[in-house]
Amino acid sequence: MAQASVRLKRPLDDAALAGVGAVLGRSFAVTALDRGGEGLSATVSDDVSDERLREALVQVLRVSRHAASEQGFAHDPADWRGEDAQPALEARGDVRRLGPGLFAFGGAFLAVRAALDTLVQAIAARQGAAELAYPPLWPVGVLRDINYFHDFPQLAMLAPGVAPDFAARTRFSEAHRRGSGPGAIACTAEDGLAPAANALAPTVCDCCYWLLRGRSDVADAAFTIHGTVFRNESSPAGALERLTAYTMREVVVIGSEGFVLARREALLAELEALGRGLGLRCTIEAADDPFFCNDALQKGVLQGLARLKHELRVVAFEGRTFAAGSLNLHNDFFSRSYGYALAGGGTAFSVCMGIGLERLAYALFCRHGLEPERWPAPVRALLGLGAADRAGQAGLPGAARTG
């Protein structure tokens, strides 16, 4: 346990306090965060020194002061209403919880998720993007070379297997028989686990850049990728908006600075059109990534200042706002990290737009109700929901309406 206080020149408002709590919570188990008098005090249950906590608190406050909150775009439909659709989606079996942060999908929810993927695919096609696919498992070097494990240890997930020898396999086999207990499985060498050569993909686009390493003939190009991504987190309340595994469609643009910046403008306009076209109450705002409380957090400040990341933030219902997509200008981050350059030796830039398909589908059900066949005609048209949208509506096995 540790406790730390800092004095503040200006008092924090509620939103800023919540923001500080959220950032601090990425790294620590925060048990209390209080404004009192002229200061801010935090208590965490981690085994860390008061001094280290104080250092982190100062760092977080510095970041929150700099965090850009400027809104670039806002859409607030006059007829807006929003209601949490998750209880009803679960009751009818479109959504079923498998475990913390893991859900099975079927029925109309799955049909809408697929329609959203097709919609983002069309955005990609307008950028001339070629379709690519990567497995959701990457050699650890892909992430280590961009310092992912250092910057986001709280999100990283590895994928070890059992060591390839008879003794280890036998030990593991005997230890994890049916009925051996309900708990998690220890991942140590003593338990027979080999070191992990692969990690779970935290996003879908990094292999695009990694595959260019060592090249000096990179040309302007656009790509699109659909995949499952993984973050070591879940919603304590079991809510659909924070999943350990979820699907994402990305549009990626690589090339010269001019080409990338022009495509970024086009993608920003597409993101606005997406939010507006789907009838969502939403904004596009500068944002930061959930960097861990070390030097990575400082990089977060720089990122925030340069407004490299923009998020499509959707109000699903009163009190529940989340990012359903983002547009990330990487500048030359990937070409520096992996070592590649344009033909002629120029610096290669990149930008990507990623849409979290479950979050956007969830937001749509909250906004327009449980029956896609009754959604507004323009929204249905945009989603390509014709007569076929009932195809997948039989629900999940074990759901209330099926056997």
Added chain:
Amino acid sequence: MAQASVRLKRPLDDAALAGVGAVLGRSFAVTALDRGGEGLSATVSDDVSDERLREALVQVLRVSRHAASEQGFAHDPADWRGEDAQPALEARGDVRRLGPGLFAFGGAFLAVRAALDTLVQAIAARQGAAELAYPPLWPVGVLRDINYFHDFPQLAMLAPGVAPDFAARTRFSEAHRRGSGPGAIACTAEDGLAPAANALAPTVCDCCYWLLRGRSDVADAAFTIHGTVFRNESSPAGALERLTAYTMREVVVIGSEGFVLARREALLAELEALGRGLGLRCTIEAADDPFFCNDALQKGVLQGLARLKHELRVVAFEGRTFAAGSLNLHNDFFSRSYGYALAGGGTAFSVCMGIGLERLAYALFCRHGLEPERWPAPVRALLGLGAADRAGQAGLPGAARTG
């Protein structure tokens, strides 16, 4: 190292010797396997007693004696030719290796993979199957309850994250900075890894049954699922047919014995039509699963005897045959394991048909050549390859033909 010999009543032919080697190789690092005089001797480099090895050898021989090799269906087109398409697919950038058993896909290969998924979806639709989706990460209990870790330790993969406390995250963050080394990441408690609550999905359908646990009102139903599956293995030669992560489309039927057996016949006919329609040189044969050399292997014998598993085995080219699909009758395995029953209390049966989409796509390129636009018209028609099949052909970033 261990060495063991057994006497044989009948000599083993070459095929049987290769079969014994393959089964033994699932559990041990086999360095030699020799027929000499009236016996068979094996040498492995594992740290295991001669006695334990001898026991396994006897067990494997017993299994190989019982293994059903009866062919149920064979299609051998008169005009057949087959050539390994992988070198050319890699040269033009449709296929790129990320690491052992992990590949990126683009271009025509990815377009054909998608077309095959749609084709199997149509088979599912003829069974009235509802579309479902599961994440590729499952709570470990899903697999422990069917004894997967005991029966297949050599294939299992877990998905641990860093322990959720500041000290562990800091340790992991510092240990795996950029430049910290090229190797795999050790999974020890000292490195900050938490026990794994989730495992990587080895197939796509198990959640269908698991979600029914505790129910006693299960009705006849069919489902279809597309997903990525994971096995802790890869081809030493880097060949496309043995991947650590690959995609699969399954058709699942759950219900009464009569319903399930009737649907199994229908799916067997569909599997034959698929192999024939795609013009492949193929067979459908009884097969076994790669059980580990313990009591699980004995269950493999029983499974083989009852001919529960049938594989669509494709000759990709001379000397390269692999299974691209399978039909698995589970009888009441899942309802017993997870505890569910039909409405009225009857025993619930199940069957699934799974198609490995990369393997089938690879087989098609080996069979019909590198240009889908030149494939036989009936094959193109079956795959729905119209004018749109050039859409995704721009290749992967870093490929020879793109920047």
